[in-house]
Amino acid sequence: MDFNKLLGKKIVCRCGMTHYCPIRHVIIEKNAISKLSGLLDGYQNVVLVADENTYAVCGHRTEAQIGARLENKVVYSGEGFLIPDESSITALNTAVSGKTDLMVGIGSGVINDLCKYIGSQRGLPYYIVATAPSMDGYASVGAALVIGGMKVNRPTGTAEAIIADTEVLRNAPLEMIQSGYGDIIGKYSCLNDWKFARLVRGEAFCPWVHDFIQETVQHVAGLGKKLLKRDGESIKTLMEALVCTGIAMSYIGNSRPASGSEHHLSHFFEITGILDKKPYFLHGRNVAYSTVITQRLREELLTLDNPVCRSFDRDKWEREIHRLYTTAARNVIDLQRKAGWYELDWQSLYTDKWAEIQELFAGMPSSVSLEHLLNTVGLSMDEFIREYGEAKIRDAAVYAKDLKNRYTVLWLYWSLIGEDGRFSSDSG
Ligand SMILES: [Zn+2]
Numbered sequence: 001m002d003f004n005k006l007l008g009k010k011i012v013c014r015c016g017m018t019h020y021c022p023i024r025h026v027i028i029e030k031n032a033i034s035k036l037s038g039l040l041d042g043y044q045n046v047v048l049v050a051d052e053n054t055y056a057v058c059g060h061r062t063e064a065q066i067g068a069r070l071e072n073k074v075v076y077s078g079e080g081f082l083i084p085d086e087s088s089i090t091a092l093n094t095a096v097s098g099k100t101d102l103m104v105g106i107g108s109g110v111i112n113d114l115c116k117y118i119g120s121q122r123g124l125p126y127y128i129v130a131t132a133p134s135m136d137g138y139a140s141v142g143a144a145l146v147i148g149g150m151k152v153n154r155p156t157g158t159a160e161a162i163i164a165d166t167e168v169l170r171n172a173p174l175e176m177i178q179s180g181y182g183d184i185i186g187k188y189s190c191l192n193d194w195k196f197a198r199l200v201r202g203e204a205f206c207p208w209v210h211d212f213i214q215e216t217v218q219h220v221a222g223l224g225k226k227l228l229k230r231d232g233e234s235i236k237t238l239m240e241a242l243v244c245t246g247i248a249m250s251y252i253g254n255s256r257p258a259s260g261s262e263h264h265l266s267h268f269f270e271i272t273g274i275l276d277k278k279p280y281f282l283h284g285r286n287v288a289y290s291t292v293i294t295q296r297l298r299e300e301l302l303t304l305d306n307p308v309c310r311s312f313d314r315d316k317w318e319r320e321i322h323r324l325y326t327t328a329a330r331n332v333i334d335l336q337r338k339a340g341w342y343e344l345d346w347q348s349l350y351t352d353k354w355a356e357i358q359e360l361f362a363g364m365p366s367s368v369s370l371e372h373l374l375n376t377v378g379l380s381m382d383e384f385i386r387e388y389g390e391a392k393i394r395d396a397a398v399y400a401k402d403l404k405n406r407y408t409v410l411w412l413y414w415s416l417i418g419e420d421g422r423f424s425s426d427s428g
């Protein structure tokens, strides 16, 4: 795959936007790390960022490439999950000096987010040496952080270089490979949500970026079995797809083309897990399972003859938000007050657009076929239900939308069905 045609140039698009991705280098191949030293001209003071696990995988090789340019290194303790919270941010901020001119992160989601965030705070470029094909944030704008116990997305630039050694990726823990596949399968749901938001709310939409992601997803969807066997070419294709969807987010300037209702459910499981100190799956695995759930919601909506909006009981809603989001509830309520969507007249919108909405939903792969795709890579809905339980999955379907001010199928489900739904996580 030739990334050069996607990077570093402004693309004036028929959608009215000018798309641009400032990443300078994407190298996805065997032994990619050996090319790092060739990309360091002009940099003299490099801070290396890793955790104990990723450092063990390729820390020494990366450090050898940096050589005498190494100024400092941060190796986070690898116990449990590293969380991109205030203390992780402070540790990296302290390690970066006034002389630092580049950060090189080794890792995947969290290390990438920390470098991305500090990079944009301090005006520093960063390179990421990828250790797993686990999510699509390598090339995207925006860092997912946990601030005050709340999952937040902060605007940032992108990495300057993405270096992915396919032998390293192949040997990543299986759940990280499954996670990357899940993040890609989630695009079926988010692309449908994007078109849905264009239809109902007239949201900005780019057909070219939409089709670019859709084709990328179609390349990967059939690779589940090969990924399960860690087939090198398939791992490479998956990583390329993850980088492509990241580039698409850079093109649009936010995560809309890669994150919809399925990501809101995933965030719900992460946030409530952090708040309640309960375990939760890796991002892309949550996304994978949530993609089946949001498709079941569309299927339930398709059984309605006409859209009839329910009345809104604000007191009851606030009680539920407090029950689920505890210390973060105030932030959630404020976010929705600002968005103002509970006060909108959805009825006339939905009545007008009902036939088109039905047609849009009917174009989705069925929840059963999505579930089969997950099975090919060794993921099963049983595991998902065991982890979270029916009640929590139902709460996610009804209240995950409140974590964001992004319009998706979850709002329609809330307006027309909500907690009264016959939705059940084993209805498929
Ligand atoms: Zn994702």
Ligand SMILES: [Zn+2]
Pocket: 013, 014, 015, 016, 017, 019, 206, 207, 208, 209
């Ligand atoms: Zn466009």
